[in-house]
Amino acid sequence: MFRKITSLTALLSFLVTTLTSVIxxxxxxxxxxxxxxxxxxxxxxxxxxxxxxxxGTLFLLALLLHIWLNWKPLMNYMKNRARELxxxxxxxxxxxxxxxxxxxxxxFGVPPMSTVLEYGARIKEQAVETYGNPPYGHAxxxxxxxxxxxxxxxxxxxxxxxxxxxxxSSINENSLIKDIARSHGVSPQYxxxxxRAAQGGDPFSMMPAQPPEGTGKLTVxxxxxxxxxxxxxxxxxxxxxxxxATPESTFKSLAGEHGMSPKDIYQIVKGK
Numbered sequence: 001m002f003r004k005i006t007s008l009t010a011l012l013s014f015l016v017t018t019l020t021s022v023i024x025x026x027x028x029x030x031x032x033x034x035x036x037x038x039x040x041x042x043x044x045x046x047x048x049x050x051x052x053x054x055x056g057t058l059f060l061l062a063l064l065l066h067i068w069l070n071w072k073p074l075m076n077y078m079k080n081r082a083r084e085l086x087x088x089x090x091x092x093x094x095x096x097x098x099x100x101x102x103x104x105x106x107x108f109g110v111p112p113m114s115t116v117l118e119y120g121a122r123i124k125e126q127a128v129e130t131y132g133n134p135p136y137g138h139a140x141x142x143x144x145x146x147x148x149x150x151x152x153x154x155x156x157x158x159x160x161x162x163x164x165x166x167x168x169s170s171i172n173e174n175s176l177i178k179d180i181a182r183s184h185g186v187s188p189q190y191x192x193x194x195x196r197a198a199q200g201g202d203p204f205s206m207m208p209a210q211p212p213e214g215t216g217k218l219t220v221x222x223x224x225x226x227x228x229x230x231x232x233x234x235x236x237x238x239x240x241x242x243x244x245a246t247p248e249s250t251f252k253s254l255a256g257e258h259g260m261s262p263k264d265i266y267q268i269v270k271g272k
Contacts, residue, residue: 013059020052028127036131132189145173161198216252216262
């Protein structure tokens with residue numbers, strides 16, 4: 001009975017761990033997932049990560065028990081025809097080389113390991129384009145007053161615009177952005193869009209003084225979407241600084257081509 005429970009627990013926890021591994025492979029990066037209030041099958045990124053850790057630990061324990069219960073058969077795999085224990089048998093050498101190849105290939109960026117990583121990166125980049133990027137780190141946890149102050153927005157106008165858009169009348173300057181979003185069943189990005197649309201003025205002046213985390217990975221198009229900028233104006237500002245760009249250009253690639261940092265590119269766009 002104990003052997004059966006151990007084997008079945010190892011199997012089921014392996015299946016769940018495999019599922020959570022796939023989910024965490026495709027999930028948006030933390031800042032984007034939290035900003036978009038991302039869910040899959042009713043679970044957040046944090047919940048998927050927690051399940052991966054706990055069920056993965058259960059799988060590890062069940063696997064260790066499975067190895068202990070099947071120690072003799074495993075030792076037989078490492079014996080030669082004379083029934084002598086030989087650690088580096090043919091199967092063991094092949095398994096060892098396979099693990100080393102994947103390990104080294106990952107470090108040196110060799111296909112197919114690099115292909116797997118690049119595909120995952122593209123999935124996450126697409127998520128940024130779909131859900132938007134927070135104007136600064138953990139913006140969704142900020143009270144409305146702090147959020148507006150950081151971005152140079154009028155908090156009273158922000159509250160009025162949210163009430164006008166049908167958000168709960170109890171929302172005030174101390175309400176957290178994520179709570180405002182959840183009360184209306186929308187993402188923090190949507191709340192930001194509502195507030196920004198009502199402010200008027202120059203959207204470039206509403207950009208944070210310093211680029212938020214991950215800006216280097218963003219494309220010009222994504223930055224425009226995040227801050228409500230006109231792509232033509234952004235490209236014109238970059239052109240004026242001697243930088244030829246397209247909407248698909250990332251800030252990191254533009255910086256590398258012109259001996260700058262992504263922060264320098266950001267400041268050119270902002271106009272500082």
